[in-house]
Amino acid sequence: MTGKKVLVVDDDAKTVELVKLYLNRDGYRVLTASDGIEALRLAREGHPDLIVLDIMLPGVDGLTVCRALRAESDVPIIMLTARTTDQDKLDGLDLGADDYVTKPFSPREMAARVRAILRRLPGERGPDEIRCGGLIVNFARHEAVLQGRPLNLTIVEFKLLGVLVREPGRVFSRAELIEKALGYDFEGFDRTIDVHILNLRRKLEPDPKNPRYIKTVYGVGYKLAEVNSGT
Amino acid sequence: MTGKKVLVVDDDAKTVELVKLYLNRDGYRVLTASDGIEALRLAREGHPDLIVLDIMLPGVDGLTVCRALRAESDVPIIMLTARTTDQDKLDGLDLGADDYVTKPFSPREMAARVRAILRRLPGERGPDEIRCGGLIVNFARHEAVLQGRPLNLTIVEFKLLGVLVREPGRVFSRAELIEKALGYDFEGFDRTIDVHILNLRRKLEPDPKNPRYIKTVYGVGYKLAEVNSGT
DNA sequence: CGTAATTATTAAGAAATTGTTAATTTATTA
DNA sequence: TAATAAATTAACAATTTCTTAATAATTACG
Numbered sequence: 001m002t003g004k005k006v007l008v009v010d011d012d013a014k015t016v017e018l019v020k021l022y023l024n025r026d027g028y029r030v031l032t033a034s035d036g037i038e039a040l041r042l043a044r045e046g047h048p049d050l051i052v053l054d055i056m057l058p059g060v061d062g063l064t065v066c067r068a069l070r071a072e073s074d075v076p077i078i079m080l081t082a083r084t085t086d087q088d089k090l091d092g093l094d095l096g097a098d099d100y101v102t103k104p105f106s107p108r109e110m111a112a113r114v115r116a117i118l119r120r121l122p123g124e125r126g127p128d129e130i131r132c133g134g135l136i137v138n139f140a141r142h143e144a145v146l147q148g149r150p151l152n153l154t155i156v157e158f159k160l161l162g163v164l165v166r167e168p169g170r171v172f173s174r175a176e177l178i179e180k181a182l183g184y185d186f187e188g189f190d191r192t193i194d195v196h197i198l199n200l201r202r203k204l205e206p207d208p209k210n211p212r213y214i215k216t217v218y219g220v221g222y223k224l225a226e227v228n229s230g231t
Numbered sequence: 232m233t234g235k236k237v238l239v240v241d242d243d244a245k246t247v248e249l250v251k252l253y254l255n256r257d258g259y260r261v262l263t264a265s266d267g268i269e270a271l272r273l274a275r276e277g278h279p280d281l282i283v284l285d286i287m288l289p290g291v292d293g294l295t296v297c298r299a300l301r302a303e304s305d306v307p308i309i310m311l312t313a314r315t316t317d318q319d320k321l322d323g324l325d326l327g328a329d330d331y332v333t334k335p336f337s338p339r340e341m342a343a344r345v346r347a348i349l350r351r352l353p354g355e356r357g358p359d360e361i362r363c364g365g366l367i368v369n370f371a372r373h374e375a376v377l378q379g380r381p382l383n384l385t386i387v388e389f390k391l392l393g394v395l396v397r398e399p400g401r402v403f404s405r406a407e408l409i410e411k412a413l414g415y416d417f418e419g420f421d422r423t424i425d426v427h428i429l430n431l432r433r434k435l436e437p438d439p440k441n442p443r444y445i446k447t448v449y450g451v452g453y454k455l456a457e458v459n460s461g462t
Numbered sequence: 463c464g465t466a467a468t469t470a471t472t473a474a475g476a477a478a479t480t481g482t483t484a485a486t487t488t489a490t491t492a
Numbered sequence: 493t494a495a496t497a498a499a500t501t502a503a504c505a506a507t508t509t510c511t512t513a514a515t516a517a518t519t520a521c522g
Contacts, residue, residue: 154498171373179347182499184340192500194480209481217373218479218508219386385509413510422469423511429470440470447469449519463522470517481506488499 004118007031007048009039009065010080011058019052022111028118036060043069050118052110054080076117078110130165132224135204135213137165146204156181157200160193164214164224173221197222235349238262238279240270240296241311242289246334250283253342267291274300281349283341285311307348311336361396363455366435366444368396377435387412388431391424395445395455404452428453 006028010016013034020030031046033039036057043051043065051069055062066077076098098117128140134147137158144151144161153161159181163172172180174190182192201208215225237259241247244265251261262277264270267288274282274296282300286293297308310331330344359371365378368389375382375392384392390412394403403411405421413423432439446456 156499167371169374170371175343175346176350179343184343184347185337187337187339188500189502191480191502195482195500198481198483216480220373223372387510419511422513425469426471426511429472432470449468465522466520468517468519471515473512473514475510475512477508477510479506479508482504484501484503486499486501488497490495490497492493492495 003027003029004049005029005031005046006114007033007039007042007046007051009033009036009052009057009062010054011035011056012054015054015080019110023114026111026115028114034058036062036065039065040068043073043075048075050076050078050114052078052080052114078113078117132165132168132226133213135165137162144204151203153200153203156196157203160196161200161204161224164222168224168226171217171220171223177221193222234258234260235280236260236262236277237345238264238270238273238277238282240264240267240283240288240293241285242266242287243285246285246311249338250341253338254345257342257346259345265289267293267296270296271299274306275303279306281307281309281345283309283311283345287312309341309344309348361393363396363399363457364444366396368393375435382434384431384434387427388434391427391431392435392455395453399455400457402448402452402454408452424453 006023008016008019008023008030009032010019011034016032016034020032023030031042031048033042036059039051039053039057040060042048053062053066057065062079066079069075069077078098129136129138131137136145138144139162142158144153144158160177163177163180174193177193178186178188178190181196182188197214198208201211201214204213205211213225215223217223237254239247239250239254239261240263241250242265247263247265251263254261262273262279264273265288267290270282270284270288271291273279284293284297288296293310297310300306300308307329309329312331312333329348332341332344360367360369362368367376369375370393373389375384375389391408394408394411405424408424409417409419409421412427413419428445429439432442432445435444436442442456444456446454448454
């Protein structure tokens, strides 16, 4: 873990603690501030890699802080707003915030957004791309390439391949694939997966009848073969 | 099926029954409670592997129960909330719940989340791989390899070998093997096992007539020989 | 040695799983 | 909103695996 620094600014101590808890769990160092003045000071002296900034602040408000920060640096900012009116969101974005989250929010979601932004920061792209044999799956570009030839995958096909390619060789049951590619709330049948696998194979297998990449494990599910180019 | 235990806590009997129905269908044993006091008692005495906990409870509320449980164990908790305000979710997560579901929810989705959490529990999957002599059985990959040569096992063969390899040297009766490899609900005959053992031997024994790995214990059952490479 | 009990082997039919196509529903885009 | 693309379902075919039943071989033990 790189230990990126995140500055969290909110006048509600409980919110700050909650966000801090989750970000710490993700391996980030966290600075905290409860008002605009302190926020500006820490933003300048602490060199955070990302700032989570509430709009409603005592003293200098969040919008002003955001404006001030934007004038002097490109640090990514996630705006926090208690109000639901879209005008607030627009204002925040207008000021150059990278993302906005409406209160009340789930700390998991917040942590995910922080990860997402820091991931696309120059330097640490993280596992934005996975290679396996001649297969390249790029999550940031939402693009899969096989032997230099781009596959034209649909969303579900891409997600399926994404799940498989993250753990090549491991067998995934249809239930697992549904959970991970279609979501917990999918109410349909197992066999839907079969059709998606079929379509995937048509797009990436040289000979779909004899799959080289996506193997069927009879009675269990599917897996991505680990391709040793030399063998 | 391991028959993991799940405690479902909700004051609405209909909700409890619905969740119970779906969890039973997945092979889980289900304990139920309708108030906080009972929940705590069952959580302590019933040793559930997971708890589904409603926030709104008469008497001791769900949040308090969650807090109390967290103080004394790491049992995974899924919080249930009827209110849509995310503040509830936050509180739940803050207390260490592993997941939350907002009412009204789909019982299928609930069951899926329960499966997902129990699946990634440390004890649940056991080791992903067991080695014994030149034999490697990898459960995640659903693959068995002998002296570097992959065996092409069917599900039943794989499960049988899996049972044997977990306790090399121990004799398993046919009844035991049926239970563990074919399931409790198998209605067939003992002798089916013989055929599977035969097929297994054909795939892994250098000389199936003189089994080196899977030994017959006359009048008792089968066992996996402990292989000392030097002998 | 011979008999009864147990296990090994074989092969065929039954059952379960997967592959495939096409029609239908749902979502997206112009 | 119409046109297009995608996801899902349903039905059937193809395949694999499981189970059974019948027979042969082996073991235990008087």
